[in-house]
Amino acid sequence: YLHIGRGLYYGSYLYKETWNIGVILLLLVMMTAFVGYVLPWGQMSFWGATVITNLLSAVPYVGNTLVQWIWGGFSVDNATLTRFFAFHFLFPFVIAGATMLHLLFLHQTGSNNPLGLNSDVDKISFHPYFSYKDLLGFAIVLIGLTSLALFSPNLLGDPDNFTPANPLVTPPHIKPEWYFLFAYAILRSIP
Template sequence: MRLLKSNKLLSVVNSYVVDSPQPSNLSYLWNFGSLLATCLGLQLVTGIILAMHYTPNVDLAFISVEHIMRDVNYGWLIRYLHANGASFFFIFVYLHIARGMYYGSYKSPRILPWSIGVIILVLMMGTAFLGYVLPYGQMSLWGATVITNMLSAIPWIGGDFVEFVWGGFSVNNRTLNRFFSLHYLLPFILAALAILHLMTLHVNGSGNPLGVSSNSDRIPMHPYYMFKDLITIFLFFLAMAIIVFYLPNVMGHSDNYIPANPMQTPPSIVPEWYLLPYYAILRSIPNKLLGVIAMLASLLILLAMPILDTARVRGSQFRPLMRFAFWVFVTDFFLLMYLGSQHAEEPYITIGMIATAIYFRWFVILLPVIGIIENTLMDIATENSDKH
């Protein structure tokens, strides 16, 4: 019986990792999946170790983090790996999504893995926000207060719902306990979704840079792409080592090394860098409820890409108009990231409104219109070639 179970497990590993047929022309842009799996594993291991020493109490949380840094053997290393690992996680997931958008990975028959990927992104952001609150520095407390207060925008039940989330009338011990429990639990749900993402991708296989069928030209995952993945994984570990040993706080906020003080508001309240574009969208809309809806819509609109993209050709490799539009979107995303880090004052408010309008119009107007234009040009070119 044990031998039978072992053989089944080995056959699954062989199917997904060893003999899995892959297109022969995949570039290094297809390595982000293995990098994200490595990041998730690192976050799980370091998170479990940190949880052994962390105390979810408003009076002891900050002290317990300092205890980890100073007294636990290699605690500083574990903490910095976990904190910077979250940043690398988001770097890789943004690049992974950008590659999917550029090469049309969201089109049929890969709509399901794309949709699961978007759900993973939303869950990642929630998990990262919960983790940012746990050190209970100044930015943790006030970031939690501001972000959870967004729930008060819900009509009729908003105020009561905020108090329900807090477990009181402000961020307190109950809030910290709830956030810690959820932050510990959600990564395991993320891992389950990542496995589901891989399983659905395995049904039709990966796309490729050309956007055409590669069923006639596939090679096994091992050894060809296994070693290719190892190259980028080693480069990731090298970059992580440089950050952890020489620049451990470069992606964090200095105010979070000040113990939380509910009587003193920081000069500026900003989330972590990877949430800044969505924070800018939230702030750019004067109405609180509409701002929250816009922030959620800016993520969930990715689910509509298979419908909004009207082009018959997959990806942007042979679509000059779409290539230009893609880089317009990337520029706008980085602009929103910058605006989210600035004070809510002019000219940043006005520029934020324009950048937010561009963000949504890119999906709703530019993406389908470019597809229609390119389809029309393709039909004209086909008719002309038939005449000759």
């Protein structure tokens, strides 16, 4: 979100190809997060899948068919879980391709200089100066995520999602994860 906010502030949206691929990347990452959220098959993930996939039924003419295709039947069930697992596996490859396209367009247009000054005067080569800094940052993030996944994998999980999925019992307070709160606010503002 910070990257998009920076792009809005500095006018990066004027480079339409780069901006549009970036928006597509955001949507792909959100879809990957959503289908991954469903995989534990807990109470919150089951009802999250039910509510969000039912939103697609609002698409004119093909909405109900689209929802049934995603579900693999007439309700969220084991076929849905299998499909979401496949999507969760395939989306990162699509994201990698879209990222390469995004970087290709960024390389063609150039990134915005926030100062608006000519920066050709004191350029330094990318490698080795920035390569080593990027490698250090990547190593720190990788160590942090690996430590989180190995030593406390349930730290960021919703407690209600540890209850097995039951289509007969709706949780009293369904709320999305933090990365979907902006979309949830938009959805709640529509009557």
